[in-house]
Amino acid sequence: MKICLTDEQQMIQDMAMKFAQSELAPVAAQLDAKPDEDLFNANLAKLAELGFMGLNIDGEYGGVEAGTVAFSLAITELAKACAATAVTTSVTNMVAEVIQAVGDEEQKQTYLPKICSGEFLAGGFCLTEPSAGSDPSAMKTTATRDGDDYILNGSKIYITSGSIAGVFVVWAVTDAAAPKGKGISCFLVDADSPGLTISKPEDKMGQKASPTNEVHFENCRVPASNLLGQENKGYAIAVSELAGGRIGIGSLALGVGLAALDYAKDFIQERHQFGQSLAKFQGLQWMLADRYTEMEAARMLLMQAASLKEQGLSFATQASMAKLFASEKANKACYDALQMLGGAGYIKEYPLERYARDVRITSIYEGTSEIQRLIIARDVLR
The missing domain is CATH 1.10.540.10 (Acyl-CoA dehydrogenase/oxidase, N-terminal domain)
Known part of the structure; x- marks a missing residue:
């Protein structure tokens, strides 16, 4: 290979x-x-x-x-x-x-x-709703055909870049009588569309500079020409594109985890206790060795998933594996790196507490770790 x-x-x-x-x-x-x-x-x-x-x-x-x-x-x-x-x-x-x-x-x-x-x-990816998070097929937002337009009504939550996006990809129910997940369509909605409103940014634990908003649709009229793909075939689009998004979030988690470890590595080499550098203590050496090994394994999983996608091959399970492993291990890396700094890791003067807050969401958004395990298990047991 x-x-x-x-x-x-x-x-x-x-x-x-x-x-x-x-x-x-x-x-x-x-x-x-x-x-x-x-x-x-x-x-x-x-x-x-x-x-x-x-x-x-x-x-x-x-x-x-x-x-x-x-x-x-x-x-x-x-x-x-x-x-x-x-x-x-x-x-x-x-x-x-x-x-x-x-x-x-x-x-x-x-x-x-x-x-x-x-x-x-x-760009905004409008899928999640108050009652449809890990189960997006349960969404309530509707799109009703009216001549040459669709009229959208409903709300989406936790939308990254909601207040700065120029266009949203929005999923809505177009056939309420269809079996669950079968009557959903996908639309392109311009940010300045009448009837579309954006809430103030959420006050988040981490990744604070990136706005996360609720997006509301109240009789929001969208041209029928903005339907993405076929009517009632939108759920498959969401499932497919989420797999690709998981490569992105796994890669993000890897970056934060590596930044935390790199900072901790430099810190323990410079700080002395008991007459020697902290880096001389085997316990901290092994902690670094384990976490860097896990980050390298995460990198390889991500490269595998990315390479498969690039070649047009099936990659969804590999993307879930990569996202699951990278996000979980990056969380561990950030908390262990913080631990290596001792009390300094808890002080905002040092970046470790920010890394720990920023990395936490990576095991939640773009599909929680629990959802990734379900996807992986379903494929393994098929």
Whole structure:
């Protein structure tokens, strides 16, 4: 098995690393303490200019056609510096890929260049509802045909980039009489559509700079031409695209976990107790060895899933495995790294408490760890 990066993949990884170190890392703590929309959005615009909002999008639509492996590498590097920026980049890429995979030519020509160029700072993925989280097929949002339009009514919650997205991919029930999951359709909804309103950002535990909002639809009229794919066939789109999104979130978790371990490694080499460097104590050495080994295993799982997706092969189970392992082990890495700093890890002057808060959601969004285990088990037992 070939695991060497191509020149293009290496270039994108290096570019992401340099941008993260020069632009994101210096302001990450500032954005966490007090979100600054202008500063956050400016960095998103710079990322778009560099091509990071359309990493797996065809060049004719403004993308860079770098593939899923490059996407995973880039998200990991961005997340090492700022998880909030990384998640916005990941979800925006996912929205663009939905449009490319399912949209007709007019839809692709209309929306993809705006996402890739940064004209739309972000894209929103509107699936989760108050009564439909891990079970999206239970959604209540409806879309009723009215002449040449659909009228949407309902609410979506926990929508990444809700207040800054230029377009939303929205799922709604179009046939309430159909069996569960069979009467759902997918739509492209512009952020300025009448009847669409965005709540104030949620006050979150971590990834604070990235806005997370409720999105409400009240008699929101959407042209029938904005239907993505076929009517009543939208649930399959959600299932398929969530698998790709899990590569992004697993990659993000890996980045945060590595950042935490790297900081702890430097800290214990510099701090002395009992007359010697903390790095001389076997207990801390083994802790580092175990966590770095797990992060490397997570990287390999992510590369496998990304490579399969890039080749057009079945990858959903591998993506669930990668997301499950990377997010769970990154949580462990952040908490162990914090432990290595002792009391300093609990102080905001040091970044470990931020890493611990930022990483926690990775085992929840894009499908909880429990849902990943169900997906994996279902495939294993098939």
